[in-house]
Amino acid sequence: MLYRKWGSEKDEVVNYTSSIDSDKEIMEEVKLTMKAHIISLYLSGYIKKETTKKILAALNEFKEISQGYEDVHEALEDFLLKNVGEEAGWIGLGRSRNDHVATALRLKLRNKLIEILTEINSLRKTLLDKAKEHITTIFPSYTHLQLAQPTTFAHYLTYIEEELASRWEIIFFTLKLVNRSPLGSGAIVGTNVKIDREKEAELLGFDDIVYNTLSATSSRADIITTISELTVLMVVLSRIAEDLIFFSSNKLLKLPDSHVSTSSLMPQKRNPVTMEILRAKASESIGILTSLLSIYKGLPTGYNLDLQEMNKYYWLAVNYTISSIRVLESLFSQIQVNKVNIDESSLATDDAELLSINKKVPYRSAYFEIAKKVREGSYKSTLKIEDSINMKAVIGSPNFDLITNLIKSRETKLEEDEKEIEAYKLKIISKVGELQVIENGIEE
Ligand code: ARG
Numbered sequence: 189m190l191y192r193k194w195g196s197e198k199d200e201v202v203n204y205t206s207s208i209d210s211d212k213e214i215m216e217e218v219k220l221t222m223k224a225h226i227i228s229l230y231l232s233g234y235i236k237k238e239t240t241k242k243i244l245a246a247l248n249e250f251k252e253i254s255q256g257y258e259d260v261h262e263a264l265e266d267f268l269l270k271n272v273g274e275e276a277g278w279i280g281l282g283r284s285r286n287d288h289v290a291t292a293l294r295l296k297l298r299n300k301l302i303e304i305l306t307e308i309n310s311l312r313k314t315l316l317d318k319a320k321e322h323i324t325t326i327f328p329s330y331t332h333l334q335l336a337q338p339t340t341f342a343h344y345l346t347y348i349e350e351e352l353a354s355r356w357e358i359i360f361f362t363l364k365l366v367n368r369s370p371l372g373s374g375a376i377v378g379t380n381v382k383i384d385r386e387k388e389a390e391l392l393g394f395d396d397i398v399y400n401t402l403s404a405t406s407s408r409a410d411i412i413t414t415i416s417e418l419t420v421l422m423v424v425l426s427r428i429a430e431d432l433i434f435f436s437s438n439k440l441l442k443l444p445d446s447h448v449s450t451s452s453l454m455p456q457k458r459n460p461v462t463m464e465i466l467r468a469k470a471s472e473s474i475g476i477l478t479s480l481l482s483i484y485k486g487l488p489t490g491y492n493l494d495l496q497e498m499n500k501y502y503w504l505a506v507n508y509t510i511s512s513i514r515v516l517e518s519l520f521s522q523i524q525v526n527k528v529n530i531d532e533s534s535l536a537t538d539d540a541e542l543l544s545i546n547k548k549v550p551y552r553s554a555y556f557e558i559a560k561k562v563r564e565g566s567y568k569s570t571l572k573i574e575d576s577i578n579m580k581a582v583i584g585s586p587n588f589d590l591i592t593n594l595i596k597s598r599e600t601k602l603e604e605d606e607k608e609i610e611a612y613k614l615k616i617i618s619k620v621g622e623l624q625v626i627e628n629g630i631e632e
Contacts, residue, residue, distance in 0.1 A: 282381030426470030
């Protein structure tokens with residue numbers, strides 16, 4: 189044991205306070221953080237090349253965290269001491285688990301955010317591709333879950349794409365907040381060791397540093413902001429899941445076979461199970477966010493072990509988000525729209541608008557004239573459903589030509605977003621590559 193005398197696998201207190209289980213998630217990032225720290229000490233002349241070499245070699249061998257440690261940081265330090273000997277004790281200089289865990293969490297989260305942003309884009313692409321196939325596919329729209337006016341399936345799909353584009357924007361913004369380095373901040377006020385924090389940040393592919401060391405070591409606000417945006421995304425997806433359940437129950441759509449399951453008793457059933465799970469995961473995401481906010485709100489500034497208990501929730505939220513986006517993408521790429529008969533009453537608004545415009549009567553009089561016929565059961569429209577769609581005159585409506593143009597501009601926007609996230613990813617990869625080059629140089 190490193191920092192205390194007590195402790196063993198069977199020690200209830202160690203197990204109670206240990207983060208070993210959730211630390212498995214950040215193991216690679218903890219190693220990378222330690223690597224940057226060691227190289228930084230070497231570059232500043234604190235440790236000799238030979239020692240650095242030995243420590244780095246041992247670090248690369250660290251593959252498994254055994255129980256009985258309070259956390260991965262302690263396990264790693266013990267591993268290095270056992271494999272390198274007393275010399276490995278140098279790694280304790282100018283670092284704390286507080287700045288190291290904060291760094292590892294940000295590294296892991298930024299990678300996951302890049303993955304999420306890439307997944308959102310591929311769902312957007314699937315939606316726009318499908319929309320192009322369904323520009324003239326008539327579909328109902330609903331308000332209050334009552335039939336409203338005729339629209340098209342392309343109109344529905346482009347709605348989802350636009351919702352996702354906004355979420356993409358804001359999640360990308362949280363990525364920039366998250367991708368800042370806390371490393372070199374010690375336990376709370378920094379260190380007397382001359383660590384070049386900016387250089388360390390650069391080598392880890394961070395955009396910037398979290399300047400104030402109090403903030404660097406004990407804030408999780410950027411991470412909570414991120415999780416809250418992921419939760420909003422999940423809630424948006426959950427509404428879509430609810431729509432799909434409703435549409436398929438009403439035979440407007442056929443969900444892919446892989447997304448439905450039958451009943452063990454009732455052979456005719458096609459239950460929309462993936463969408464039901466998605467809806468539940470969105471609720472769980474709200475629970476996760478609530479847990480994070482509740483743990484965080486009363487904490488005094490400075491590191492408190494309560495922060496450790498938040499870690500597991502980040503990955504849960506992230507994984508729910510990724511799997512839900514993928515499931516929706518799979519569903520939309522295989523979806524089939526049934527030919528639907530839309531009730532004539534859904535044309536009443538068009539008739540009222542036409543009456544007002546053509547006969548130059550105030551809309552309210554036209555409205556009452558049509559409403560009276562509907563009530564009496566004598567309403568009959570002269571319009572076809574297609575006419576209703578093509579009479580729509582405003583941008584963003586389902587009008588075949590207008591939506592065709594809209595899809596084109598959405599595709600351009602999507603291409604820009606795809607390029608932006610790809611460039612961001614490559615920038616990180618090339619910076620972390622520099623760290624590797626330095627490591628190789630030391631090992632020669
Ligand atoms: N296991 C801790 C965490 O995940 C690391 C920091 C512990 N710091 C401390 N002073 N006990 O947050």
